[in-house]
Amino acid sequence: MLQNFFKVAFRNLVRHVGFSFINIAGLTLGLTACLLIGLFVWDEHQYDKNIPDGSQIYRLYNTYTNNDGTDDRAVVPPMFTTTLQHDFPEIEQTAKVLMLPENKVLFEANNRKLYEVSGYYADSSFLDVFALPFKWGSAADALDDPASIVLSEEMAQRFFGNTNPVGKQILMDKTPMLVKGVFKKDLKFHLQFNYLAPMAAAGIPAERMQSWGWQQFYSYAKLKKGVDVDALEKKFQAIVLAKTKAFNPDDRGSNLAHLQPLGKIHLYSANFKFDAAQRGNITYVNALSLIAIFILLIACFNFINLATAKSLQRAKEVGVRKTIGADRKQLMLQFVGETVLLTFISVVISIILAVTVLPWLNDFTGKHISTILFVQPVTIVLFITLTLLVGIGAGFYPALVLSHFKPIKVLKGSFTGDEQPGKIPWLRHGLVITQFALTVLLIISAIIVYKQVDYLHNTDLGFNKDQILFFPMRGDDMFKNYETFKNELQQSPGIASVSIGYGFPGDAVAGDDIIVDRNGEHKSQSATQLMVDFDYIKTLGLEVVAGRDFSKNMQTDKDHAFIINETAVKQLGFGSPEKALGQKLWWKVWGAKNPDSLKEGQVIGVVKDFHYKSLYDRVETAVLQIFPDAYWKVAVKMKAANIGNTIGYIKNVWSKYSPEYPIEYKFLDDNFEQMYKAEDKLRSLLMIFTCIAIFVGCLGLFGLAAYTAERRKKEVGIRKVLGATTQGLVMLLSKDFIKLVVISLVIASPVAYYFMQRWLQDFAYRVSIGWSVFAIAAIVAISIAFITVSFQAIKAAIANPVKSLRTE
Structure with missing residues (x-):
C-alpha cells in the first residue's frame, strides 16, 4: 500500500508540474536558508566547548560606572588575580595575559622575517588553566623562563617548516627567545594567538603589578568543583570596591567585578570595551535563528495555501476514491505522503544547495564549517526528522480538507470547496497575514539596519580620514x-x-x-x-x-x-x-x-x-x-x-x-x-534573507489568488458578460488581498519598531526610526502583493467567459 501511495504521489507531482515546481522551490529556498543559518548558529555556540574543565573557568571583567554612564570592560587590574589566588581558597588557579596595542611584532628565524600581530605575554599558569594540546614540547614550565616562548603549529611551520623547533632560537623584535613548545591552535578558542611569551619578558616593574587601577589584563580564574559562584562573586566585589576606591579616592566612578563563565565569553561580550576575544553577538545569533524560523513557517504556510488552492481540481479524484471504498484515513495518508515526498525532494535539493553555498558562507563569515557535518549520523537523523516534521506539518491541514469532501456533491458538480462558509477562508487569510507580517517585519528591519550602517560609514566623524x-x-x-x-x-x-x-x-x-x-x-x-x-x-x-x-x-x-x-x-x-x-x-x-x-x-x-x-x-x-x-x-x-x-x-x-x-x-x-564589519555582514544577510522571505511569501499570495480565481471564475464570467472591464475585475479580485497586506503592516510595524529600537540602543550615535521607514515598507509590501496577485487576477479577467459558464 505504501508503495502505491508514493507511486500515485509521484504521478501527481509530474502531472501538475507548475504546481510542484512552485511548491518545491518555496520549500527548497526556505530549507536552504534554514540549513545555512542553522550551521552558522551551531558554529557560534561551539566556542570554548573543547577546553578541559571549561565549566570551572571564569573570566574576570569589570563594570565601571561614572557620570558618563556604565561600561563593561574586559580588562582588569593585575591585583584581581593576585587577590583571588592568595585570599580565596575557592580558587584552584588563576592566570592573566597582558593586553597589547594592535602592533605587529617582528620575528626572525632561518633567514625569514615576518610580522605577527596575534600574541600575548602570559602568566606561566595560563597553560595550566587552559590545557591547550601540544604537538611538540610540553606545557609544563614552558613559560617559566623569561627568554622562552611557545608557538602555534601554524607559526612554527612558517619559520621552521615541518621540523620540530623545540630548543631552537627565534628573535622577537631582536630579542632572542627559546622555543619551548608548539601548541595546536584551537579555532574555537575565544583568544586567538600564534605565540605566548612569559609575563616576565614584558619588563613590567614590580610595583606596577601591584596596581588596583591599571586595567590592562585579561584575567581568568579556575574554580574548585562545587564552589558557589554567586557567593564568591559578591565577596570579591566588596573587596574590589574598597581597594579601587582606596587606590584612587578622587575617582568619582565605581568598579564592580564579575565572573563570566568561559562558555559565555564569545556570544555575551559584544559590548565589552577593550576586548580582544573572538566575539560574536547573541542578539544577532538569536535574530538569525528567528529569521530561519520565519522563513520555514512562510514556506510551510505556502504549501498549505497552494495545496488548498488546488483542492477543487482534485475534488473529483477524492470523490471517485471515496466511492470505490477509500476511507478518510487512507486519503489523509495519501495526501500527507505526497507532502512528505515533496519535502524529501526539497530537503535533498536544499542540502545540495547548502553544500554549494557553504564555501561562500565560510568566506563571508570567516568561519571554517566543514561539509563533513552533512554526513554525520546525527545530521542524517536531523534531516530525516526535518523531512517528516515539515512534511507532516505542512501537509496535515490540506489532507484534512481534501479528505473531508463529500463524494455525492463532488460527483454531481455542486461542490464549491466551502462547506462551512467563513471558517476556511479565515484560516487561509490568517496564514497570509502571518506570512506577510513576518515578511514586513524583515523588510522594516532591513531598511533600518541599512540606514544605520550607512550612517556608520558616512556620518561626519569630526576629522578628515581620507588619504x-x-x-x-x-x-x-x-x-x-x-x-x-x-x-x-x-x-x-x-x-x-x-x-x-x-x-x-x-x-x-x-x-x-x-x-x-x-x-x-x-x-x-x-x-x-x-x-x-x-x-x-x-x-x-x-x-x-x-x-x-x-x-x-x-x-x-x-x-x-x-x-x-x-x-x-x-x-x-x-x-x-x-x-x-x-x-x-x-x-x-x-x-x-x-x-x-x-x-x-x-x-x-x-x-x-x-x-x-x-x-x-x-x-x-x-x-x-x-x-x-x-x-x-x-x-x-x-x-x-x-x-x-x-x-x-x-x-x-x-x-x-x-x-x-x-x-x-x-x-x-x-x-x-x-x-563595522559585523554590521556590514548583518546588513548583507538581512537583505539576502529578506529577499528570500519576500519571494517565498509571494508564493503564498499566489496560492490564495489562484484559489480565489478558481472559486470565483463563474462570477467573473457573469460580470464580463454583463460588461465588466478587465481593470475592474482585476481590482475586484485584488482588493481583498491588499486588505490582508495592510493588516499585516499594522501588526508588524509596532513589533519591528520595538525590536529595532532595542537594537539601536547599542549605538551611542544612531539614526531615528521615522515614519518614512514604515511608508517605504508599506509601499514595497503592497506593490509586491499587488504584482503577485494581479497575475492571477488578470488571468481570470481575460479568460473566455463561455468556458466558465458552459456547464450552467
Missing part, C-alpha cells in the same frame, strides 16, 4: 631621530602633512585621569589622553572652536599646554569653550621617576568633538598634549595625485632610518571600515 596613511615607528634610530624622519617625509610634494603621536582615531588610545581645580581642591576626572605633536590637528583636519592650535613658536606649549574637546569643557565644568581657555590642568606624568610628578599647564584651545573611537562609544573627555615619550605612530596626510609614488617615497625614507624592519602601513579610513 591618511599611518604606521608604527620601529628601530632605535627612528625613535631617537623622529623629528628628522618627519622632516624628511615632509619634503615630498605628494605629502601635505605628517604627525607623530599616540592616539590616532580608530587606533589605540590611552585612558588616564586629568586633574582639575574644583573650588580650590584638585579633583581627578577620567579622560582619553591623546599624545600629539604640533601637526596633529592640521593632519587630521580638526576644527578649533576656541583658542588656538599648538605652536612651535610658543616655548611653553611643549610642557605646559593642553587642548581639550567640547565634551571635556562640559565634563570638567568650564561652562563654554571660551571660558575654558586659560583654565589650569594637571596630569601625572607617565614613567616619571617621581610617581607624584605632575605636569601643570593651561588650556590653550578647544577642538570640536571628533570620533576617535567607533560610533558604538560616546565621545568622552579628550585631552591633547605634547608628550614625545609616548610617540610611536606616524600619520601621513597624502595629496590625491600620484599616491603610488608617494608611498614609494615613504618606503625609501623608512629604509634609511629602519632598514632592519619592513614597513607595515594601512589607511586610516580602512580602520573605521573594519570597525
